[in-house]
Amino acid sequence: MNSPDDRAAELIAAAVAGALTPAESDEFDDLRRREPWIDDEVASLRALTGELDGVSWTPSEPDGSLRDRVASISLHEATDAPAPMTELRPRPRRWVLPALGAACLALGLVVGVALPSFNTTPSGPPGTLGAVEPVDVSDGPEGTTIDADLVAHTWGTEAIVDAAGLEVGATYAVVLVASDGTEYSAGAMLGSAVPIHCSVNAAVLREDVARLEIRDAGSGVVAAADLPEV
Incomplete structure (x- = not known):
């Protein structure tokens, strides 16, 4: 049975x-009225598909040595590198059109893509x-x-944090503070002997x-940044 998220997708x-x-247009209009973020999602995907016009896909079979190397990777090796990341609240999924998804997710293939030169990261x-x-x-x-x-x-709001030198094993919370003083938890990370790169999220615009603010369990705020007004 499909979930509401599957139907929305x-x-x-x-x-x-x-x-x-x-009939689907009427259903979709009703969904848009209940979920305003959907209009932004549709606009983003239309922009993406416009940028991918003319993309060519070149599938090729991986050689035997690559298959052997992938097969030999142990569970410990695959999970040993620290990747602290916590997202405490669900968020709308990012969908990609079925044709694009099929091309990217074809199992057993190494996919080469010739893309035009463009920068898809917004700036401003x-x-x-x-x-x-x-x-x-x-x-x-x-x-x-x-x-x-x-x-x-x-x-x-997503916070991308890079940190080195934090106390190994200590828990550090990432908190976003609103202009009225309301605090929003974006998640937490563990101090590590190697540099940390994590992405956490809070349900606040x-x-x-x-x-x-980055806080530990003892002294409270250990690092902070005051942000410009939007």
Whole structure:
């Protein structure tokens, strides 16, 4: 049995492809009224499919040595590298049209793609949807290096954190503080002996966020960044 998310995915894909039936158009309009973020999702996917016009796909079979190397990877080797990432709240899924998904997910194939030269990462001032916004993190513990970026989304705000030198095994919470003082948990990460790169998310729009804080369980705020107003 399909879930509501699966049905929404089908309608969005059909809308982007211009293949909605009259009955599906009515169903999709009702869904858009209940879920305003869907309009942004459709616009993003239409922009993506426009950029992929003219893409050529070249499938080729991997050689035997590559198959042997992949088959020999142990579970420990595959999971040993730390990748702390926590997302406490669900968010709208990002769908890709079935034709594109089929091309990218074909099992057993090495897929080569000839893409035109273009940059798909949006740019603009703080608050621009999808644009990476560097923030100035200060007051980190002695011997640590902490950098962060924010990305505004229709469903909330993403924080991308790079950190080195944090206490190994200690838990650090990433918190976004709104201009009215309301705190939004974006998740947590564990201190590691190797540099950390993680992406966490909070259910608050970038325009409402005034401060990013990284906190430990003992002293509280260990690093912070005051953010420009959007």
